[in-house]
Amino acid sequence: MECQSIIEKLKMISDPKTLEGMSRYGIKTDKAFGVSIPNIRALAKQVGKDHVLAQTLWELGYHETKILASMIDDPKKLTNEQMENWAKDFDSWDVCDQVCNNLFGKSSLAFDKSFEWCKRGEEFVKRAGYVLMAVLAVHDKTRADEDFFKFMPEIFNGSTDERLYVKKAVNWALRQIGKRNLILHKKAIEYAQNIQKIDSKSAKWIASDALRELQNPEILERIKK
16 A cells, blocks of 8 residues: 555544544544544555565654554564664554554664653653553563563652653553552562652652552552463
8 A cells, every 4th residue: 555545544434533643642643544544454454564664654753654664564674773763753652553553662672662662851751761662561471470560660760750641651661560460460569669658759659659559458469371
């Protein structure tokens, strides 16, 4: 499918109500068609994997073409340069999260990038660092617990960032790591309790929300299984 055909298809399946909903959830809509994620995913299946087309779609700069690009690109072909260039273009939390879930998190570069980006100043790049931690915790089934232990000091350090989309990602990373297994659950509880002692509204929210989930008996039973 050629690029112009994809744009025409996105216009056809766009919905003003979807655009309104995006705006309500803090998503930038100045360059968006208003296409739902399930519909973008269905289109991605029609298009198939295409690394070159993904680059073109990303460069168009539309909200939906960026997300579609992340769905059709090949994580094995990712380079450090591409990841940096795309991360610089993150302008909303959902593009950041979709790219990390669909593409970046499947790359062999993801682990190192999570450490690098969580120290960056740009809000959505920093968010991406913590989102990658969460994605790896859920999907990288073979990674050793020791690697996730290394994330914990970065989660502690990021917990005082008051920016909404950063603190939510820090919280997400902490919760997902804590739900991976009993060993990491214990470590996440320990760090959450230490974060709770920090004199910071953001840190206290991150810790209390994480503890609420991680100490839920149903969650704990699920982890044991």
